[in-house]
Amino acid sequence: MLRWRWHHLVNWLESTGIISAMLLLMMWIGWLLGGVDTLYVMLGAGxxxxxFAPRLMPQLLIRRMGAEVITPGQSPLLFDMVQRLSERSGLEHFPTLYHLPTPALNAFSTGxxxxxxxxxxxxxxxxxDGRELAAVLAHEISHIRHKDIWVMIVADLFSQMTWTFCLLGQVLILINLPLWIMHKYTMPWxxxxxxxxxxxxxxSLQLVLSRTREFExxxxxxxLxxxxxxxxxxxQKMEDAQEREMKILFPKLGRVAVPSWLRTHPRTEERIRRLFATARPLSHPEIWAWDHGVSLPIAKDLPRWRHLSGFRW
Structure with a gap:
């Protein structure tokens, strides 16, 4: 319990620092755009x-992706897994389970x-299989227990807003260049x-935050x-599936190594290395009964939408 309290304190300090940096960036842009008044507008918007955004966005996201609620009668084995892991983690509220209709290998927590x-x-x-699925569910339940979802949604929204600023900057360049050539008043470069x-x-701030959360x-x-x-x-199965998708999309490129500073998640090799440094393999692993989802309706191959949770595998 003491370790978890310490973890929550470190999480809070780190999250506060990064969110504050993003908020200060918005305020700085507001001050340069229109002085003190615009600075206050940016501060208020932030x-x-x-x-409010972390409470409104999750349900909008789930509806947009076409995910459907899973009932206990549809998959009692899945509910049993989540129940056991939730009790071990001490969650106050049992999460609502959703079935995402896509063949991609993915899971995330939100709300x-x-x-x-x-x-x-x-x-x-x-x-x-059951052992692997239980581990993935434990990972997502840990995100919930760490209270990661709120900070990642806010960070993602700030990131979306800065892209709007970038478009504004491109418009200002088009306006500024003719004025600068004619030696008239221009916006500050x-x-x-x-x-x-x-x-x-x-x-960059969002990627640092996301990678840290994944390790934790x-x-x-x-x-758990x-x-x-x-x-x-x-x-490893999820990494292999992503590589197969990339080969289908870009068959002539071969395997392209994404620089670590551009990845939303740490490298799979590094995550696996840390896993075995944290815990020893079990000689008699816990048994997790699972039917490979045959109790659930077969999903159609619907388009996969980008989600805002930040926790993409």
């Missing part, structure tokens, strides 16, 4: 985002407090430069299952 949800793709349910680089700064969620999953092999196997 505070409203922080207070706050009593309205927290676990969204699991059809491909994941039908590909992983420093403001335009800041508007252009704002998305890069915001994205992996550690939390180990505290004590089974590094289960999560490592699931991670």
């Amino acid at each position: 505070i409203l985002f922080i207070l 706050l407090d009593a309205h927290v949800s676990l969204v699991i793709s059809d491909g994941l349910l039908r590909t992983l 420093g403001l335009i430069f800041l508007l252009m680089v704002a998305p890069s700064v915001s994205m 969620a992996d550690r939390g999953a180990m505290e 299952t004590h089974d590094p092999q289960g999560l490592a196997s699931a991670l």
Whole structure:
């Protein structure tokens, strides 16, 4: 319990620092755009985002993706898994389970407090065995337990807003260049430069936040299952599936290594290495009964929408 309280304190300090940096960036842009009045407008908009967006966006997201609620009668084995892991983690509210109609291997958590949800793709349910699925669910439940969802939704929304600033910067360049050539009044070039680089700064902060949260969620999953092999196997299957998709989309490119500073998640190899450094493999792993999702309706291959939770596998 003491370790979890310390973890929550570190999480809070880190989250407060990064969100404050994003808010200060917005205020700086507001001051350069229109002085003190615009600065206050940006500050007010940022505070409203922080207070209300994390509560409004999750349900909009789930509806947009076409996910459907899973009932206990549809998949009692899945509910049993989530129930056991939720009790171990001490969650106050049992998450609502959603079935995402896509063959991609993915799972994420979203929502706050009593309205927290676990969204699991059809491909994941039908590909992983019970041991691997339990590890993935433990990872997502750890995100809920760590209270990661709120800060990641806010960070993602700030990042979306900075892209709007970037578009504004491009418009100002088109207006500024003719005025500068004619030696007339122009907007400050420093403001335009800041508007252009704002998305890069915001994205960098978001990537740092996301990668840190993933390592901590992996550690939390180990505290719930004590089974590094289960999560490592699931991670490798998801990594292999992503590589197969990339080869289908870009058959002539071969394997392209994405720079670590551009990845939303840590490298799978590094995550697996840390898993086995955190917990030893079990000689007699816990048994998790699972039917590979045959009890659930077969999903159609619907388009996969980008979600705002931040927790993409």
